[in-house]
Amino acid sequence: MRLIRHLVVIAVLFGGLVAAEASAQGSSLVKSDRAASTSSVPAEVLVVLAKEEPGEIDPQLKKLTALRRPPFNSFRSMKILSRPKLKLTPGKDALVALPNGRRVKLTLLRVMPDGRYKVKAAINRPDKSDYLPLLQVVASAGDPFFVAGQTYQGGTLVVGVIVDPKKTAQ
Amino acid sequence: MQSPKTEDEKLQMFFDGELAPEEEAAVRRSLEGSPEGTAQLREWEQLREAMKSVSADWAGEIDSEALFARIESEITAPAVPVTQPKQEQPALRVVPGGRERRVWGGVATGFAAAAAIFLAVMAWPGEPTPVPVARGSEVLEVDFGSNTGTIFEVEGGAGESLAVVWIDDEEVGLP
Numbered sequence A: 001m002r003l004i005r006h007l008v009v010i011a012v013l014f015g016g017l018v019a020a021e022a023s024a025q026g027s028s029l030v031k032s033d034r035a036a037s038t039s040s041v042p043a044e045v046l047v048v049l050a051k052e053e054p055g056e057i058d059p060q061l062k063k064l065t066a067l068r069r070p071p072f073n074s075f076r077s078m079k080i081l082s083r084p085k086l087k088l089t090p091g092k093d094a095l096v097a098l099p100n101g102r103r104v105k106l107t108l109l110r111v112m113p114d115g116r117y118k119v120k121a122a123i124n125r126p127d128k129s130d131y132l133p134l135l136q137v138v139a140s141a142g143d144p145f146f147v148a149g150q151t152y153q154g155g156t157l158v159v160g161v162i163v164d165p166k167k168t169a170q
Numbered sequence B: 001m002q003s004p005k006t007e008d009e010k011l012q013m014f015f016d017g018e019l020a021p022e023e024e025a026a027v028r029r030s031l032e033g034s035p036e037g038t039a040q041l042r043e044w045e046q047l048r049e050a051m052k053s054v055s056a057d058w059a060g061e062i063d064s065e066a067l068f069a070r071i072e073s074e075i076t077a078p079a080v081p082v083t084q085p086k087q088e089q090p091a092l093r094v095v096p097g098g099r100e101r102r103v104w105g106g107v108a109t110g111f112a113a114a115a116a117i118f119l120a121v122m123a124w125p126g127e128p129t130p131v132p133v134a135r136g137s138e139v140l141e142v143d144f145g146s147n148t149g150t151i152f153e154v155e156g157g158a159g160e161s162l163a164v165v166w167i168d169d170e171e172v173g174l175p
Helices: A002-036 B007-016 B021-032 B035-061 B064-076 B098-123
Strands: A041-051 A077-082 A085-088 A093-097 A103-111 A117-124 A132-139 A144-152 A155-163 B137-143 B149-155 B161-167
Touching: A041 A093, A041 A103, A041 A144, A077 A155, A085 A093, A085 A103, A103 A155, A117 A144, A117 A155, A132 A144, A132 A155, A132 B161, A144 B137, B007 B021, B007 B035, B021 B035, B137 B149
Parallel strands: A144 B161, B137 B161
Antiparallel strands: A041 A077, A041 A085, A041 A155, A093 A103, A103 A117, A117 A132, A132 B137, A144 A155, B149 B161
16 A cells, blocks of 8 residues: 555656746747747848949948958958848848849748757849859848858948847846 | 623514513514514514424324334334354465565556656756857758759858858849
8 A cells, every 4th residue: 555655646746847848948939939020120131332442441341350360351442332231030021122123031940949040141143043042041140140241333232230239238 | 690682582482472471562662653563473474384384284194103103113022133154254264375465566566666767857847958059050961962062161250160152053034
């Protein structure tokens, strides 16, 4: 009888703990669901024309110290051509036109558990896929990634993409 | 010392015929000027009559004479000794495997306890583990298509690593 009593008590304890564990897993699932169900995230695309000829560096770019480091340090002038703001919705393409006729296509794939954004990007002419068919990056809020190298008007286009630009990573 | 009777009690006792003659006379006098008391008495009287009627009906349905006769005959009947067959006491015997069952029971208990402790540790809400804050950006996958390209890491203003994808290409004209 003592053994049966022990087993019953342990079974009850076991059941309770299984329930607690399931509850904990449920809350983590909720967290990942939250990530999957992110409605939309603001983003900004920075289109810069950089040239090696001496000139002015746009004052708005002075905060982006990365643009003064290799491989960008060979440019002596930088001019912001456009700075469109857009909303990235998971699974939905957002298009930004570039001055050379190509388009940047951005897709928010998901929000990672660490809060970073997984983004798919492509740069091509309409109905073409000859330049940058696919790029997948993860970026934290407010930290840009760059796609550079397209020649345009004697210079080079530097395209910076900043997801959630109002937030800055701690 | 008796507490003085309330009017209700007196009326109830009057109705039941339990008052002393002088008290009964006093109540009877007071009822002459009290229509409420008279109405109350009438109501009780109706209730008593109704109960009497119902109990008379029930009593008519039961043949009490026959019932008592049967009970009496049962009581006076000679007692017949009841001999119960002697039951054989089951002989105690050693159950084979009893020791093994205890051992397995102990093992099962041990496993259950271990599982319980493991889950308790897993589910215990300890201090939240600090999630490392990811900074910067990094390339997970890139397809340069027909071009050649390079992936750089550039240091940002806060020391974070920022991804740069550099693709060489010929200048394209506007469509």
